[in-house]
Amino acid sequence: MDKITTKKKRKDRKQIWAILFVTPNIVLFLLFFVSPAFVGLKYSFTNYNGLMKNDWIGLQNYIELFEDSEFYAALINTVKYSLVTVPLGYVTALILALILTSKSVCGNSLLRVLIYWPTLLSTIIVGLTWKWLFGETFGLINYLIKLSGGTGIGWATNSTAAFATTVIAFVWADCGTNMLIFIGGLKQISEDLYEAAKIDGANSWKLFRYITLPELVPISFMVIMLSIISSFKVFAMVQTLTNGGPGTSTTYMIQYIYSTGFEKMRVGYSSAASLVMFVLLLILSIVQTKVNNRFSDY
Amino acid sequence: MKFFKKLFINIIIYLFVLLWVFPVLWVVISSFKNGNELFRYPLTFFPSQPTVQNYIDVWNQFDFMTYMSNSAFITIVATVLTILISAMCGFALAKYHYRWLTIVFIMLLCTTMLPSEVIMKPSFTILYHLGLYDSLWGCIIPCIGTMTGVFLMRQFFITVPDEMLDAARIDGASEGKIFTLIMLPICKSQISILTIFSFKWRWNDYIWPLLALRSKNKYTLQLALRVLSGAEAVNWTALLSASVITVIPVLVIFIVFNRQIMNAGLSAGVKG
Numbered sequence: 001m002d003k004i005t006t007k008k009k010r011k012d013r014k015q016i017w018a019i020l021f022v023t024p025n026i027v028l029f030l031l032f033f034v035s036p037a038f039v040g041l042k043y044s045f046t047n048y049n050g051l052m053k054n055d056w057i058g059l060q061n062y063i064e065l066f067e068d069s070e071f072y073a074a075l076i077n078t079v080k081y082s083l084v085t086v087p088l089g090y091v092t093a094l095i096l097a098l099i100l101t102s103k104s105v106c107g108n109s110l111l112r113v114l115i116y117w118p119t120l121l122s123t124i125i126v127g128l129t130w131k132w133l134f135g136e137t138f139g140l141i142n143y144l145i146k147l148s149g150g151t152g153i154g155w156a157t158n159s160t161a162a163f164a165t166t167v168i169a170f171v172w173a174d175c176g177t178n179m180l181i182f183i184g185g186l187k188q189i190s191e192d193l194y195e196a197a198k199i200d201g202a203n204s205w206k207l208f209r210y211i212t213l214p215e216l217v218p219i220s221f222m223v224i225m226l227s228i229i230s231s232f233k234v235f236a237m238v239q240t241l242t243n244g245g246p247g248t249s250t251t252y253m254i255q256y257i258y259s260t261g262f263e264k265m266r267v268g269y270s271s272a273a274s275l276v277m278f279v280l281l282l283i284l285s286i287v288q289t290k291v292n293n294r295f296s297d298y
Numbered sequence: 299m300k301f302f303k304k305l306f307i308n309i310i311i312y313l314f315v316l317l318w319v320f321p322v323l324w325v326v327i328s329s330f331k332n333g334n335e336l337f338r339y340p341l342t343f344f345p346s347q348p349t350v351q352n353y354i355d356v357w358n359q360f361d362f363m364t365y366m367s368n369s370a371f372i373t374i375v376a377t378v379l380t381i382l383i384s385a386m387c388g389f390a391l392a393k394y395h396y397r398w399l400t401i402v403f404i405m406l407l408c409t410t411m412l413p414s415e416v417i418m419k420p421s422f423t424i425l426y427h428l429g430l431y432d433s434l435w436g437c438i439i440p441c442i443g444t445m446t447g448v449f450l451m452r453q454f455f456i457t458v459p460d461e462m463l464d465a466a467r468i469d470g471a472s473e474g475k476i477f478t479l480i481m482l483p484i485c486k487s488q489i490s491i492l493t494i495f496s497f498k499w500r501w502n503d504y505i506w507p508l509l510a511l512r513s514k515n516k517y518t519l520q521l522a523l524r525v526l527s528g529a530e531a532v533n534w535t536a537l538l539s540a541s542v543i544t545v546i547p548v549l550v551i552f553i554v555f556n557r558q559i560m561n562a563g564l565s566a567g568v569k570g
Contacts, residue, residue, distance in 0.1 A: 018396060025387040104308070121322075
């Protein structure tokens with residue numbers, strides 16, 4: 001009898017320790033994830049402006065949102081941004097990974113380090129670096145264009161040019177991580193597969209097309225999902241680089257949410273936009289988990 | 299023929315990498331030019347009279363020492379706390395088998411779906427009500443709970459054999475003792491990976507300082523840079539040298555821990 005109680009006591013104590021170990025993370029989770037989510041949801045049904053107006057207005061914010069051309073512009077810009085940066089980043093990272101794992105390149109690891117290094121810079125620094133290069137009158141790039149006989153490009157005044165600067169800066173800052181993931185994936189592919197194919201007379205394009213690419217499918221998927229999510233989250237870098245301009249041509253979702261919420265103080269309205277954004281991200285995450293699970297079955 | 303092909307690939311990739319790091323080099327080179335030369339046509343590549351005056355100016359004009367120590371305080375405290383709570387949580391998730399722990403795990407996984415950028419205003423409300431507004435702790439506490447850290451630790455502790463814990467239990471060690479004296483020391487390499495990433499995240503963080511800090515003397519380096527660059531007439535002379543100063547600590551960490559960083563990136567694809 002006594003033995004059983006001590007055993008039970010010890011079991012209880014173990015459970016108490018388990019609770020203690022996870023408590024900090026749970027508290028933080030409730031404070032900085034669950035409660036902001038609910039507060040945001042509540043705001044989205046009000047006309048809260050950060051001060052006193054705080055009336056329940058039902059779905060009015062959402063109705064207004066779907067008639068707001070600025071919101072559509074931000075949403076379309078973000079999707080467009082994703083559609084351009086993700087494939088570009090994917091191809092760049094994959095090509096770099098292939099070259100930097102090939103045996104014919106000398107000093108592979110140094111080159112990898114140099115490609116990876118921009119990912120450690122803060123978004124603000126990335127924005128500043130490219131702003132300095134893309135300066136209209138003082139930037140090096142326009143200077144080089146003029147030297148070779150062209151006319152300088154209005155990087156800050158032409159909307160296509162401004163869009164291009166945000167794309168270049170993003171791919172540059174994001175590529176290193178993806179390249180490393182690809183290199184990790186390439187190392188996992190068994191040499192035997194290549195050897196066997198070579199004996200069958202496959203050339204290097206065929207090796208890539210029929211072995212490398214199919215073997216990389218799960219990793220490719222992960223890279224694409226991660227890139228989509230990070231392109232959706234782009235904020236401080238673009239704020240520094242173009243500040244959303246000219247007009248709204250480089251205003252992306254987070255920038256839009258920030259400026260309506262903090263600058264125009266339309267908290268309720270901005271929260272409604274956040275919720276739409278959240279739903280989009282949620283769908284992406286669910287797709288990602290679903291597909292990841294399928295791949296991990298193999 | 300094969301030799302030339304190899305040479306060709308090497309030349310191309312070296313040129314490409316040079317182009318890749320060039321933007322940063324250009325900022326560094328420019329930061330040593332004096333204010334006139336910076337905007338004088340034709341542009342010079344190397345500074346004609348290299349000067350550190352910009353650095354001295356920016357150091358004196360702006361309260362850089364304060365910004366830097368704020369950034370350092372946030373980074374160090376947040377990193378220590380992140381490691382501690384991630385290890386605790388990861389250990390519990392890996393080594394105890396209660397049904398409610400699975401629910402905890404799934405709940406924590408949800409956090410990866412809602413980035414803090416999306417809920418900035420409500421987060422601000424919470425910060426404000428917790429009395430963390432305009433305090434450096436407002437940039438620490440909200441971000442020490444990271445799923446990346448918990449996951450990293452959990453994956454490691456799963457590989458630790460249960461017998462190791464049972465042996466210690468038979469010797470009468472409490473669970474807390476097992477964790478601090480046996481488990482923490484064996485996850486050194488996980489701790490170093492998390493240290494590096496947490497350092498990068500917190501040093502480069504912009505969102506939480508933007509939300510939490512108001513007084514100038516509490517600014518972090520990133521926030522100061524943003525304020526400098528958001529001015530009507532951008533003071534590039536100050537900005538360039540300020541950027542270089544801000545990057546140096548990250549560069550040092552990167553050089554020292556280069557191997558761990560590249561390996562961690564390879565295996566986990568840690569994003570933050």
